[in-house]
Amino acid sequence: MPYLRGMSALPPPFDTWFAERGWHLHPHQAEMMDRAEAPALLLIAPTGGGKTLAGFLPSLLELRSGEHEGLHTLYVSPLKALASDIKRNLTGPVEQMGLPIRIEDRTGDTSSARRRRQRADPPHILLTTPESLALMLSYEDAPRLFAGLKRIIVDEIHALAESKRGDQLVLALSRLQAIVPGLRRVGLSATVEDPGAIAGFLARNPDPCEIVHADPGPDPxxxxxxxxxxxxxxxxxxxxxxxxxxxxxxxxxxxxxxxxxxxxxxxxxxxxxxxxxxxxxxxxxxxxxxxxxxxxxxxxxxxxxxxxxxxxxxxxxxxxxxxxxxxxxxxxxxxxxxxxxxxxxxxxxxxxxxxxxxxxxxxxxxxxxxxxxxxxxERDLDGAPRGDGPRDVLCQHIAIRACAGPFEAAELLAEIRTAGGYENTTRAMFDDCLDFVATGGYALKAYDRWQRLLERDGKWQLRDPRAAQRIRMNIGTIIDSEMLKVRLKGRGGAPLGEVEEGFAATLNKDDTFLIGGKVVRYEGLREMIVEVSPRPNRQPRIATYAGMKFGMTTQLASRVSRLLNQPDWPDLPEHARRWLRLQRARSLMPSDERLLIESFPHDQRAHTCIYGFAGRNAMQTLGLLLTARMERLGLHPLGFVATDYAVLITGLDPVEDPGPLLEIGDLREGFETWLAGNAVMKRTFKSSALIAGLVDRVHQGQRRSGKQATFSADILYDTLRRYDPEHLLLRITREEAFKGLVDFSRIEEMLARTAGRIDHVVLDRVSPMAAPLFLERGRVPVEGAGAERLLAEEAQRLMAAAVLETAGLEPGAGTAEEIGAKP
Missing domain, CATH: 3.40.50.300 (P-loop containing nucleotide triphosphate hydrolases)
Structure with a gap:
């Protein structure tokens, strides 16, 4: 039953509270009230538009009489800090209006005693995170705890939809809906590029999600x-x-x-x-x-x-x-x-x-x-469809469901198919996951440790009820990025610093890279130690350690490409316009439809610059694959540097025909070989094994060190590769590796988009657009206060080299001094 029509008055004491502050309902808040009985609602409203109030007002009105007992509304946030903030902002009005409503939060920071009390005597409104919700659903008394639940509010739903935490959440929603068939779902967000996709993520048929759009407000x-x-x-x-x-x-x-x-x-x-x-x-x-x-x-x-x-x-x-x-x-x-x-x-x-x-x-x-x-x-948001839900998260969900009591496989599969991303789950896919959770898979069936479920009277249940505690301690999809120590190889090798595990996983034997301004050669990964040897006289093959940097999205990269191909650039400052005019005069502009490749000599070395605009991970992977192919073809590559926009390869011999280097079949084959030769697969396997429950992150109440988890994962990976190469976790690992650290799909998309259309421009010197790549951190390995000055001087030298001093420049292209890097 709607609480109000259009902008009619709120009931007391809400009307008094609003009036005292000079407030009134916004149209989208009123619409959310009118449609409060809908099975699922997605509100898209600008920041500051009162999304939280719009989500909670129906619950507050339903609870104002004090007649409801137990949990009424569940609020799920991607951040513990956001849950705490909402609790603070919601508790104030409730107390000021004297409403008989108890509000509490439950996150990883909540004490165990308080969690137990919340299960025994739940508040009316509980603010939590996806991980805590999954944990609550793992208990046998979950049906009692959630029996009176009327509404679940998912805040910042776009942020959850982009990660495995979102997959974990929608599986939890499918379980909640089975416990409480009349549960109403509400999603809140300010930044949704595809409302239909997010609505489908929040709720599937037979009760599709309705979408409420607020006035987007003024431009920022x-x-x-x-x-x-x-x-x-x-x-x-x-x-x-x-x-x-x-x-x-x-x-x-x-x-x-x-x-x-x-x-x-x-x-x-x-x-x-x-x-x-x-x-x-x-x-x-x-x-x-x-x-x-x-x-x-x-x-x-x-x-x-x-x-x-x-x-x-x-x-x-x-x-x-x-x-x-x-x-x-x-x-x-x-x-x-x-x-x-x-x-x-x-x-x-x-x-x-x-x-x-x-x-x-x-x-x-x-x-x-x-x-x-x-x-x-232009309100043109970027984003990419997530595709089918990952199966390592599905394995964890099956284990969570088993903790809560016996279940029938067909019933659980029917539940799972109502979750966004899992609607295409076949019985064979589900049985694969169920068999893994039950036995560990073919190669591990003989080990009691992975014998977790058994089937009795047509229902699956825990083989040993004590396993529930172990499963609960390992719930979650967030994998912390381990920092690995870098040391010189040999007993008592000097420590040089730390790199992230993802970076170390991409290294092959003999790769050289920079750390602390020093060039070192990768010798191997021993447990959690990256062993290296000094190579002061060699150029780093991988010129820079990027760390945890975001990659540019496909949509934004396309916009950059279109901007570069404008006749002129009125929105850019004059120094940038001169730089781009010079590039157009000396070479060509990169575009979406054609792949620009420049070849030129510099400092007595041959250089090839490929402008792919595929994001940092993909361009780094492309550099690794191309230098490996060049090595096999006898072109003697020395190293490369990659950015979101391009990869610059340095070698002894010039590339005369780049076309054969970019054959997608050969690149894919090279990618397979490269994957087999480094630790990417092992690190990816570790992440999926932690989520799926093959490897514990918490054991007997103690969080395992990264070293212990890696050691266990490496042994399992080698065992499965040898004795069960088609094991479910290995198949999941392969899928994750292709779209994770290395982003090979972006390379495939780049090559499909350009369809073999290559502009190979041979120059007699560095091009204006390639010059900045020589200045990426790591190309000039200098420590101390003089580094910035040296970089500025190097920039001046490079841009001077890029300028033609003969006729042929466009009018107004500028001199080296005008477009240089003077402080």
Whole structure:
């Protein structure tokens, strides 16, 4: 029964509470009220548009009489901090109106005693995360706990839909719907590129999801910060703009300064603090900081005590941080949706334009920032369909279901098919997963450890009830990125630093790379130690360690390509326009339909630059595959550097015909060989094995070290490859490897898009667009205060080399000095 029609008055005491604040319902909030009885609703409303209130008002009205006993509404958030924020913002109005409603949260930070009490005496509204919901569903008393549940609200649903946490959630929703057939689902989001896809993710037939669109509000006030110093030709830190950022901080109440990686955030915060002569209160917030430190920063933000906060994705989502009136994005955003989400943190009010500034870290990123800005103003969000739900998550769900009691296979499969992403699950696929959960698979059936389920009287159940505790301790799909120590090979080898496990997994024997400004050769991975040997006289084959950097989306890459191919570039500053005019005069512009490849000599070496615009992971993989093929063809490659846009390969011999190097069949074969020769498959196997329950991350109440988990996973991987090569986990691993660290599908998409149309331009010197790739960090392995100066001098030299001093340039192309990298 609808609570109101159109904009009619709310019942007391809601009407009084709204009136005292001069508030009224927004049209989309009223529409959510009118359609509150719908089986599923997806609300798409701008940041600050009152999505949370729209989601909770029907529940608050239903609970105002005090007659409902037990759990009524479940709220699921992707962030523990967001759940805490919602609890704070919801508890205030409930107490002020004197409503008999108990609100609590339950996350990984909740004490075990409080969790037990919540199961015995649940609150009316419970705020939680996908992992905690899965854990609650694993108990035998789950049907009693959720018996009175009326509504589930999934906040920031777009963020969950992009990861395995979302797959875990929709499987939990299928279980909840089986327990409570009349359960109503509500999804909330501000950034949805494909509403139909997200609606299908939230709810499937026979009760499809209805979509409510709010007025999107005014366009954001977003621009690129005009800095006193031009962006450098390479780099990712944005340190050149520190003085300009401080000026903006002084002019605003609270400024959020976003970065794409934790390392960049730490470096920028350090430099900002050193330049902060006014001693303005500035904080930093990211996922690697302790919970206590994050909490202190969050509380200081709520109280309005900080003038600026340097942050990463830990503050991306819908938390209301009070007086934030400016967002600064340092570095190209890579994802338009992420940029929209971030700029929405400023002026967090309905119909108040968000204010944001973009700071490109280098000149190539300047083009990307302009393209992203255009996409935001056109409300053109990026994203890619997720495809079928991953089977390692399905295996975990089957184990969770077994913890809650016996089940019939056919009934569970019917449930699973109602979950977004799993509707195409066949009986054979399900039986594969069920057999794995029950026995571990063919090669592991003889081991008691993996004998977890048995079938009795047509129902599957735990073989040993004590296994439930072990399964519960290992619930979750978040895999922490391990940092591996890098040491010189040999007993007592000196430590050189740390690299992420994903980077180490891509290395092959004899690959050389940089760490701490030193060139080293990869000798092997021994447990959690990357062993290397010094190679001071060699150029690094993999020139830079990228760390956890986002890759540019396909849609944004296409926009960048279209921007580059404009007749002129009125939205770019003059120094960038001169640079691009020079590129057009000297060579060609990359495009979506054709693959541009440049070959030229430089410093007595042959160079080949391929402009693929396929994202960092894909371009890095392409560099690895092409240098391996060049080696076999006798072209003597020496190394490469990759960015989101291009890969630059250095060698002794020039590439005269690049076409044969890019045959997709040969690349795929080379990819298979490359995968078999390094640790990518083992690391991918470890992630899927942890999620599927083959390897424990927590054992006997103690969290296992990365070393222990890796050791166990490596032994299992080698065993299965030898004795059961078609094991389910190996098939899952192969699927994950193709779309994970190496992003081979983006290479296939690039080659399909260009369909063999290659523009091979042979030059007598470096091209203007290739020049910045020589300046990627790692090409000039220098430590100390002189590094930036040396990079600037190198930029001047490269751009001077790129300029033709003879006739033939377009008018106004500029001189080397005009487009150079002077500070």
């Amino acid at each position: 006030d977003i621009s690129i910060l005009q800095t006193a110093v031009s962006p450098p030709w390479a780099g990712a830190g944005g340190s050149y703009a520190i003085a300009d950022v401080l000026e903006q901080v002084r002019a605003h109440k609270t400024t959020l300064i976003f970065h794409n990686t934790r390392a960049q955030a730490e470096i920028f915060f350090h430099n900002l603090w050193l330049a902060n002569e006014d001693a303005l209160p500035i904080g930093i917030h990211h996922g690697s900081l302790s919970r206590e430190q994050r909490s202190r920063v969050e509380q200081a933000m709520v109280r309005g005590e900080l003038r600026a906060i340097v942050a990463t994705g830990s503050l991306d989502l819908g938390i209301d941080w009070g007086n934030v009136d400016l967002v600064i994005q340092v570095g190209a955003p890579k994802h338009v949706k992420r940029l929209v989400q971030r700029i929405g943190r400023a002026n967090h009010r309905y119909n108040a334009p968000s204010k944001a500034l973009l700071i490109p870290a280098n000149r190539f990123e300047l083009v990307e920032c302009v393209a992203a800005l255009e996409a935001v103003l």
